[in-house]
Amino acid sequence: MAKKSVKSVNQIISEIKQGIIQPVYYICGNDQYSLDAAVDYLQKRLAPQINSEFDREIISAEKGDDINGIIDLALAFPFGGGKKLIVVKNFENINGRKEISDYIGNPPDFTILVILHYAEKIELSREPFKLLNEKGYLYEAREETGDDLTNWLSNRIRKMNLNFNDEQIRILIEIVGENKSLLNSQIDKIADYVSSKPGADFEEIKKLINPTKTYSIFDLQDAIGAGNAAKALEIAYNLLDSNLDIVMLINMISKYILTITQALELMRMNLNDGEASAKLGVSWYYYINCKKAKFLLNENRLRKAARALYEADLAVKTTQTDPKDIITQLLAKIIS
CATH class of the missing domain: 3.40.50.300 (P-loop containing nucleotide triphosphate hydrolases)
Known part of the structure; x- marks a missing residue:
């Protein structure tokens, strides 16, 4: 058969x-x-x-x-x-x-x-x-290469109402590489630029092209849990640039800190991970990831993080401070 x-x-x-x-x-x-x-x-x-x-x-x-x-x-x-x-x-x-x-x-x-x-x-x-x-x-x-990748990019460009010829599409691939995620990110950027500046020629558009990296809130939590201040700040800026609301960002960090605080107490009670995650109303994997946050498995650091989150939330609600300044100060206080 x-x-x-x-x-x-x-x-x-x-x-x-x-x-x-x-x-x-x-x-x-x-x-x-x-x-x-x-x-x-x-x-x-x-x-x-x-x-x-x-x-x-x-x-x-x-x-x-x-x-x-x-x-x-x-x-x-x-x-x-x-x-x-x-x-x-x-x-x-x-x-x-x-x-x-x-x-x-x-x-x-x-x-x-x-x-x-x-x-x-x-x-x-x-x-x-x-x-x-x-x-x-x-x-x-499977990753596409050669004509398959060119056809994929050509279709993506057409859906974005852009007008590139075959040679220009090949140049885009040469500059950005064969990674679809990076190519897609650059096409979105080009589409935004062209919509605000009709008639832009390809040479002008080429100057916009550069590789990018995107992150998730879980990447940020992992960086905070590892005590990696530089990485956490890079990811936080990336999330803000991706239009994630500062309030949502602070809320997700707050949930992370709270779960770690509760996990410390449950670990002392010798509850198994399944019982502990159910007690906290979080998934088993989220609970396990919180337990892996070695930098924050310390009561003094958790109290300091809670205070920093309160101050950041207050700054968002009562001031016109730039979100990047707020997140910079928040992370500096948590990871120090």
Whole structure:
């Protein structure tokens, strides 16, 4: 019997448009842009089925993390009565990946489990990939090069109502490189520039082009937890430049500090991680990440962080201070 080929990540869109929603999406490959785009698409399209924010989990796996916490989370009933959406990034870091085969064989109908596995190559003859492919849950996101990449960029440029010829598209790829995420970021920047300055020629546009790096709030929390002031400030500025509201930023840091403070107390009570995370109303992985914040596992530093957050919140509400100045002072007080 002929070996079943792996579906392209692009097939997710066509399946969902047909009303086909899988209980498991295992998306693997080396095209980070397509991996991230698939998650964004799934979150937007599946949002109406998620009745509670407690039923939406995004987990960034770290080296050595265990699969059992994810499986337990996926088997737990939703809070809101609808579906539960769990997104697991960096699944390549997980220990015991084969153990997910039992879950794949009989997934609950109330959970949609999305797994991102960055990998140059997978062995379809080995588990869990063999079973995933047989069940139709396996999708591949491979980096595109040459004509495939040029065609992708050409389509992206056309959707943004930009007018570049083939030679100009090749020049863009030469300058930026073959990373889709960076190319997409530059196209967005060019589109904004052209909309404000119609008639700009390509030589002028070329001066705008440079590689970029984007971060998430979890990257910021990790940097704070490690006591890395320079990295935390870089990420915080990046988030503000990406239009994340300063109030939201302070709130997320506050939640992080509060959870670490509570975790210290629960660790003294010798509660296991599952009981502790449930007691605090946070996901098992969020709780584990808070426990890993070695720099902040100190009561004096946590009290200082709480005071700094109060002052930052007060500055936002009562002054016209620039958000970057507020976040700079906040991080300097927390990480010192």
